[in-house]
Amino acid sequence: MALPATDDFNRADGGLGANWTTQLNALAIVSNQAQGSVSDNCCAFWNADSFSADQYSQFTCRGSGYRGPGVRCTDTGAGSDGYFTSQAPGDAGGIYKLVNGSFTRIGDTGGVAADGDVLRLEVDGTDLSVYKNAFLIGSLSDASLSSGSAGVLVYQSAGQLDDWEGGNLGAPVVRRWILGPH
Amino acid sequence: MFRRLTLAAVMALSLFGGAAEAQTDVAYALVPKIGDGLSPFTAFRPKYADPGSLGAGLDLVGWAGMDYGVEPVFLIRVALSAAQRTALQSQPDAMVIPSNLDNVVSALALAGIQQKLESVNLPAHWITADMTYRQVLRGFRRVITFMQRWHGLGFGRLFEAGVTLDTRLNQLTAQQRTRLSNVADDLGLDRSTVTNTMTLRQVLKLLADQLPDVTLGGDAV
Numbered sequence: 001m002a003l004p005a006t007d008d009f010n011r012a013d014g015g016l017g018a019n020w021t022t023q024l025n026a027l028a029i030v031s032n033q034a035q036g037s038v039s040d041n042c043c044a045f046w047n048a049d050s051f052s053a054d055q056y057s058q059f060t061c062r063g064s065g066y067r068g069p070g071v072r073c074t075d076t077g078a079g080s081d082g083y084f085t086s087q088a089p090g091d092a093g094g095i096y097k098l099v100n101g102s103f104t105r106i107g108d109t110g111g112v113a114a115d116g117d118v119l120r121l122e123v124d125g126t127d128l129s130v131y132k133n134a135f136l137i138g139s140l141s142d143a144s145l146s147s148g149s150a151g152v153l154v155y156q157s158a159g160q161l162d163d164w165e166g167g168n169l170g171a172p173v174v175r176r177w178i179l180g181p182h
Numbered sequence: 183m184f185r186r187l188t189l190a191a192v193m194a195l196s197l198f199g200g201a202a203e204a205q206t207d208v209a210y211a212l213v214p215k216i217g218d219g220l221s222p223f224t225a226f227r228p229k230y231a232d233p234g235s236l237g238a239g240l241d242l243v244g245w246a247g248m249d250y251g252v253e254p255v256f257l258i259r260v261a262l263s264a265a266q267r268t269a270l271q272s273q274p275d276a277m278v279i280p281s282n283l284d285n286v287v288s289a290l291a292l293a294g295i296q297q298k299l300e301s302v303n304l305p306a307h308w309i310t311a312d313m314t315y316r317q318v319l320r321g322f323r324r325v326i327t328f329m330q331r332w333h334g335l336g337f338g339r340l341f342e343a344g345v346t347l348d349t350r351l352n353q354l355t356a357q358q359r360t361r362l363s364n365v366a367d368d369l370g371l372d373r374s375t376v377t378n379t380m381t382l383r384q385v386l387k388l389l390a391d392q393l394p395d396v397t398l399g400g401d402a403v
Contacts, residue, residue, distance in 0.1 A: 041221055066222070079336065086222065094222060095246075100336050102219030105227035107246045126327070126396050140246035140259075141396040143327045144334030146368065155222065 001048045004167030005150070009034050019048040020151075023073060023080035024101065027154055033062050033162045036154040043080060043098070045073035045151030046166050054169040057150035058120035058131075061113045064089060065158025069121040069166075070098075071128075072148035081145050084153040085121045085130045085138070087113035093137070095121075095130060096153075097144055109138035124169055206261040207281040210319060212302065214275050215254045228256035230276065236269040248396075251329030252339050255302040257322075283316035303341045305383040324390035332365045340382075347383035351376070362389075369393065 007019070010032045020027070023043035027034045036042035057069035068086030075081075079100030087093045087109065095107035109130050113119055120131040130138040150166025217226040226249065233241045245260035262270065271278045277298045287295060289311040295318070299306035304322045332340060340358065351359055362385065366373045371392045376385055 076336075081334070084222075091222065094225075096222055096225060099333055103222050103225035104219060104249055105217070105222070105225040105231070105247075106249065108231065108242070108244055110243050138244070138246070141248065141327075143330040143369075143396070144251075146331070146334065153222075 003049050003051070004165050005046050005049050006166075007034075007046075007164045008032070009162060009164070016044055019046060020044040021047045021075055021149075023075045023082065023098075023151070027152070030157070030160075033160045034152065034154065034164070035063075035065075035067075035157045035160040037157075039156045041103075041153065041155055043070065043073065043082065043084075043151060043153045045070065045075075045082070045149040047149065049149075051149050051166070052168040053147050054122075054124045055150050055167065056120060056122040056169060057152065057164070057166045058118055059152065059161040059164040061087075061117045061119055062115055062160035062162050063158055064112070064115065065160070066091060066153075066155035067113075067119075067159030067161050068153050069119055069164075070151040070153050071121050071123045072145040073098075073151035074145075074148040082148060082151060082153075083121065083123060083128055083142070083145065085109065085119065086153065086155075086159075087111050087117075087119065087132065088155070088159060095128060095138055095140060097142055098153075099144055106142055107138050107140045111137065122169060206263050207267070208259060209262045209267060209270075209281055210257060210259050210279040210283075211270060212277040212279075212298070212304075213256050213258060213270075213273075215249055215256050228258050230270060230273065231258070236266065236273075240266050240269050242266065248323065248326050248330070249333075250302065250304065250326050251331075251333035252337075253303055253329060253341060255304075257326060279315055279319060283319060284314050287311055287313050287315065287318060300347060300383075303347055305347055305387045307383055308387055320395055321387075321391075323396060324393045325386050327393050327396055328365060328369065328386060328390040331369055332361065335361070335364060335368060337361045337365075345382070347381060347386075349382050350378070351380055351382070351385060352378040354382075365389075 025040050025042040026037045027042045028037040066088035068084050070082045070084040073082035082098045084096045093109035093111045094105050122129045126141045126143045214229040216229045219226045242260050245258050247256045247258045249256050292311045296306040
């Protein structure tokens with residue numbers, strides 16, 4: 001397949017399918033959207049393509065629960081890795097890294113993503129940037145993870161997502177000259 | 183198309199952000215790490231980032247953090263009001279860096295800064311009284327970056343029982359030395375001048391100094 005990769009989840013209820021690798025717990029397709037299959041952290045990354053180190057993941061949020069895109073996701077067997085972001089009630093917007101299955105909150109974006117909002121997470125070198133509906137809402141640096149694939153994170157079934165896309169970032173652009181907490 | 187929208191959005195945010203932050207100063211602080219890492223809701227995170235932890239109406243928002251790998255400390259960048267700054271500075275386990283990063287470290291403050299940094303195993307022997315806080319911040323952020331990759335490679339704590347900044351490489355286990363080499367190699371660093379009689383203090387600084395500056399919360403310092 002070719003990047004960017006996309007998945008609209010428009011298929012029969014059940015697992016995400018062979019193009020996705022489960023981390024922690026599995027996601028499931030219900031009514032043409034993806035959601036958690038258990039009351040716990042459910043993560044998966046796209047395995048049908050190889051991603052460069054600088055990549056992005058984005059999707060349309062459905063429902064109001066905990067869900068967010070992930071980048072540099074891997075599952076080595078020793079543990080799951082990845083960077084994730086979310087904007088959910090009770091969480092108020094966070095940027096996380098998952099290393100060997102342990103979560104560390106490394107940033108705060110504030111806000112809650114509503115049904116229909118598009119959340120996007122980019123990683124470029126050690127820079128992580130979070131966008132909601134194309135507005136930059138947070139950025140920071142972390143050097144823990146250097147490679148992996150684009151993916152998603154959902155907690156329980158209240159958080160749903162649709163129309164996922166993952167791909168490589170292009171050539172550097174001018175956008176990085178201003179950032180800060182908002 | 184997305185890039186054009188992003189650029190416009192960032193420009194708009196910068197305008198609004200400038201107004202919103204008129205009554206706040208961007209601050210950097212070292213604070214302890216708390217949490218158990220089991221889920222995003224109980225993730226390892228900076229102490230004082232939780233709502234209510236600094237008192238009513240003083241919650242930190244929009245912060246960006248760098249943890250010192252698996253070591254129990256976080257560097258955070260956050261816009262602070264005067265009241266928030268006072269509250270954070272009053273915490274005995276928080277070290278708030280002066281807001282004007284171009285101020286020079288005074289001779290009076292030097293020993294205290296070095297003691298605080300080294301108490302969380304951040305090498306500080308290289309700091310002198312003629313340096314700006316910006317230089318200090320750049321220096322130890324690189325060490326933090328080095329130890330983040332240590333974490334990402336799945337290694338446990340370096341500064342476990344018996345290991346300090348004074349520990350020499352030849353006093354570490356073979357596994358610990360191999361891990362240091364692995365991190366340096368993974369980051370593309372030259373370790374040819376590292377010797378077995380160097381202390382961890384010297385080795386971490388020597389290797390980390392080869393790393394580029396990183397941004398935090400969009401701030402390259």
